[in-house]
Amino acid sequence: MINEKKVLAIIPARGGSKGVPGKNIHNLAGKPLIAWTIEEANKSVYIDLVIVSSDDEAIIQAAVEYGGNVPFIRPASLAQDDTSGISPILHAIEQIPGYDYVVLLQPTSPLRNYNDIDSCIELFVASAATAAVSVTEQEKSPYWMFQLNEENRMKPVMGEAIAVPRQDLPKVYSLNGAVYVSSVEQLKETESFLTEETVAYVMPHERSIDIDTLTDFRLCEILIESSASKTIANR
Numbered sequence: 001m002i003n004e005k006k007v008l009a010i011i012p013a014r015g016g017s018k019g020v021p022g023k024n025i026h027n028l029a030g031k032p033l034i035a036w037t038i039e040e041a042n043k044s045v046y047i048d049l050v051i052v053s054s055d056d057e058a059i060i061q062a063a064v065e066y067g068g069n070v071p072f073i074r075p076a077s078l079a080q081d082d083t084s085g086i087s088p089i090l091h092a093i094e095q096i097p098g099y100d101y102v103v104l105l106q107p108t109s110p111l112r113n114y115n116d117i118d119s120c121i122e123l124f125v126a127s128a129a130t131a132a133v134s135v136t137e138q139e140k141s142p143y144w145m146f147q148l149n150e151e152n153r154m155k156p157v158m159g160e161a162i163a164v165p166r167q168d169l170p171k172v173y174s175l176n177g178a179v180y181v182s183s184v185e186q187l188k189e190t191e192s193f194l195t196e197e198t199v200a201y202v203m204p205h206e207r208s209i210d211i212d213t214l215t216d217f218r219l220c221e222i223l224i225e226s227s228a229s230k231t232i233a234n235r
Helices: 033-042 057-065 087-095 114-127 184-190 214-233
Strands: 007-012 049-053 101-104 131-137 146-148 154-156 173-183 199-202
Touching: 007 033, 007 087, 033 049, 033 057, 033 114, 049 057, 049 087, 087 101, 087 184, 101 114, 101 184, 114 131, 114 173, 114 199, 173 184, 173 199
Parallel strands: 007 049, 007 101, 131 199
Antiparallel strands: 101 173, 131 173, 146 154
């Protein structure tokens, strides 16, 4: 709870991943991928309830084992490849009424920690915004990006290419998929965390990996191992 407002966290985790089969329960440094998000969400100062929305029995069993609540089974119609990302969230808040704020935590962002979650919630409340989302700064500027036509001729994405040093270009940010916060009322109305009034919570690259491939899993494991080694060295 924050400012007398109740906070619901939703972790959507469907079965049927194509890129990495069983991705949400694939082992990451000794425990299922989804466990990393459940455990950090449960450490939050502000979240009153953490639930997992899934259609998959194996995911549900893993979620319960690692401290997640699974109050309902997601309908198969909301677990298809073409299901919009917001649909399971809207379904979940209808199933679990009585909350003022909703936090979306995707299990594919295992390196996001509870401080990121709580800081994003705090930013949302302090800004009186419609929503807050986590982002990370991009090293490659869109001013240096191109589209290719059928003849492989290059067309600058931004309308023109700018030949200036990287540090002189505007900073650009992208969604990292780690934390999304909104009021329940606003989300029902707009069906999106992204509006003109959304504010951004900036996260570092090392906590912004969004897992989609086995290579991403390995990169996360390297970062986890490195962090553990630093912790031991500093004792």
